[in-house]
Amino acid sequence: MKLIVNADDFGYSKGVNLGIVEAHVEGIVTSATMMMNMPGVEHAFRLAASTPTLGVGVHLVLTCGSPLESNVPSLTDENGSFRRGQAHLAEASAEEVEREFTAQLERFFRTGRKPTHIDSHHHVHARETILPIVLRLADRFGLPVRYPWAFEQTERSLTPQVNTTEGFSHHFYGEDLTVDGLIGIIDGLSGHATAEMMTHPAYIDEELLRGSSYAIPRTKELQILTAPEVKKYIKLKKVQLVTFNEIG
Template structure:
């Protein structure tokens, strides 16, 4: 099996960035996706430039921080920040979403890199109102997209025929009760797929993360597990190939 172990939220803060880097260098993380609108993005780009073995894609954002585009009123609150939560996403303007996502992707391209793939913060790309926009952008740029069928809001598979993704996906490595054995069980459960992805969120917990995210302390536990000798030994024993989205074809 070719397995992408992706660390979400690259660029959120320096603590998140350094945790992701360690989970790659010392552990099993093979890929990360970058939040183009967050304060740690320049730091993330510097780390990525020094670490060419880490695949880096774009973590499209609609629910955290501020937009890169001006005049997107269906996406923002009275302070010009992205609205929190997801209830409003049923009524957002698809044109505003496309302009904002285009701005996020173009900001990445201006770094001189091509992203390995697209996914999204809080899985917003799986929503019926947003998935067509993401698929259109993915086709335009020739980019794979995180498996969108794992979430309740996902559209039919027939909508994604032209966009490459993995055969399997797990978002279950998440929460306060994570263990190395639990991660191994997730990997084992994906073993029937030729290609698969596991979503992760390793980090060193810093002030920005504590203030801004409801999911903070467990990220340090994720980092510990993703670098655990037991997990690395299992990967080696089972001959799992750790890859990024450029290598899943």
């Protein structure tokens, strides 16, 4: 099996960025996705430049921070920030969503790099009203997309084929994180030729504590993703750790 271990939220803050890079250098993380609208993004790009083995894609955002576009009222609150939650996305302007996602992707390309793939914060790309927009952009920019059919919002029959993995897991998340739990997730994906697992390793900093409801468990994720037992299991099972560039 070819396994992508992706760390979401690259660019959220320096603590998140440093945790992701350590999870790659010392652990099994192979890939990360960048939040192009967050304050740690420039720091993340500097780290990525010095860590060329880490695949880096775009973590499309509609529910955290502020938009890059200035006129997207169906997505923002009275302060100009993205609205919290996802209830409003069912009726959000498709044109505004596409402009904002395009701005986030184009900001990445202006760095001179090409993203490895597209995914999204809080899985908004898998929503029935938003997935067609993401698929159009994936086709336009020639990018793979995180497997969107693992989420309840979207039926596979409603969407065309995209370049993605055969399997995906978002279960390495929450309070009950253990080495055995991680090994079980990887084992559960082993029936697929290609698969991706979502992770959120980080060091805690003020920005993360203040802005995210999921903070302290990220340090536990970092500990597990760099655990010797996990690396030993990967080697024993001959799991190939790859990026999206290697699944085509």
